[in-house]
Amino acid sequence: MSIPLLQVSGLKKHYPMRSGLLRAGGGTVRAVDGVDFAVARGETLGLVGESGCGKSTVGRLLAKLLAPTSGTICLDGQPIDRLGSRATRDFRRRVQMVFQDPYSSLNPRLTAARIVAEPLLNYGRIPRAELHERLQALFMKVGLRADQMQRYPHEFSGGQRQRVGIARALALSPSLIVCDEPVSALDVSVQAQVINLMMDLQAELGLSYLFIAHDLAVVEHISHRIAVMYLGKIVELADKHRLIGAPQHPYTQALLSAAPVADAAIRRQRIVLSGDVPSPAQPPAGCRFHTRCPHALPRCRSEEPRLRDVAPGHAVACHLAPSTDAAVDPAPA
Template sequence: MTEALLEVTDLRKHYPVRAGVLRRQVGTVHAVDGVSFTVGVGETLGLVGESGCGKSTVARSVLRLVEPTSGQIRLEGEDITHLSKAALRPHRRSMQIVFQDPFASLNPRMTAGDIVGEPLAVHGLASGKELEARTAKLFEQVGLRPDQMRNFPHQFSGGQRQRICIARALALGPRLIVCDEPVSALDVSIQAQVINLLIDLQRQHGFSYLFIAHDLAVVAHISHRVAVMYLGRIVEIAAKDELFRNPRHPYTQALLASVPIANPLARKLAPLVDGDVPSPVNPPSGCAFHTRCRFAMDRCRTERPALLDAGDGHQVACLLNDGTGRGQ
């Protein structure tokens, strides 16, 4: 078992819904509703699910960019859930993020070199010539030329802008990098280059990734383990090969069945789920997936399944699984 770098236990993030002149609370958005997982040292955990299932909220909560409603976040064994901003500051160097939209996450009025070097300057790690030299080295690590440090973000392509974001994330020597759909805004031809860069950097530096995506092909390429989210909850976690070979949760099976096949003559599978994702303001009782599940039983409407071990580190939150890998 890989040593845990990040441990998240029963993480919840709820947002109040307010209405009326007095802005009274009339409901609650259950964006993240009891999520638990670990990320090992040097490991990539892929987090997948439909849009709106809470993946990005998990990412921002783990980094304390948004404050979790409840739960526990431990980084390298230390509980950082309730640390003040001042106490959290040293831990910021150990965890960084690469956002989905590289253009929106870069200051258009700063040069690329200033953007990448800013974390070093803010944390007092380098200045002057040393800052310039370390920034140039970071540019080279991500496949950019040092003479591009004087250019502004609009002078780069989308793939190059994402490389700048990766270089900025590398600047402080983090142990954990959260990648929030880092290639979804890029052309397919560029996606592979960026993914391979992330893999090469991990091999060189040994840091861990929490990799968030909705593209299963990308997740299969970069991840060691995969966690599947549905409506704010994790419904299945397993090693990558095990999950793609033997998906146990009906939602995971539906996700894999929805992957397009690059063969126009191949027979299309019938959809495995019906209807739309329920609102997180009023999530279903019991198993959140029972309203769309073809295997739903009466008890699924009232019992919330726990994430149980199904053998070989494969965990499933489904009442069809009894914790031993045998269906009930």
């Protein structure tokens, strides 16, 4: 099997809590607490879950905006925590990020052209004489006109601002783009346009995406595989058709039952979860979902389920899932 573009193993990010001014000792917030997955070249992996489950933290760890507490992130088989300064610079070129809020992620004092040009100038990727032509090509690629290049962020609509953010991410010809809820702040009609643009860019440029969102309909549309997170851990990972059609984890089933479906014939019976999501500073013993799970067994309260294969390419962390002796392979099938 070929090496995936991105391989994540045992990834954790813990934050110490403060019990007093400038003093530690107040416990630990386990934002990400042992995550394993892979992203192949040209693939989109969707990462879904409720607010506070740790999915955005995973994205920032992959983009090296945060340092992991432990675990390994490998790009083309090379751990990124062992990179020297020159290799780190190349890594930042190859892994770009599109943020949730297309306004706050753009410098309001710079024109759109300057915003998109900044990474090209920082990396010296293009002679200044060719810069304008390159910028025009990038604007056209994301559906913006050349005469909009000198506008400031406040002069664009939300969808147009996100297109500027996508153009900036594309400027250095990356291999992987981490998309942190890139359409959640947009109107539904605009969401579809931006998602279709990203899919077209992927087909044209061979991009890989980690697409972080809480909207299952959006994730299903753009993703090849979907990983479901709950309280810092991945509880289910599968091809999108299998995960949507035959979810095995009770949390995934509850999420799908809450997703709006226009066709009443295929609408799922709503599963209403009791209680609130536990604090990541004090996660429950055993299965982290057992405090809200309608099918919890005594075993669930004391023994944490491992993420294991229940079918080829379908991994579930649940004691109730069908048993198999196969080891988990977080890489794409």
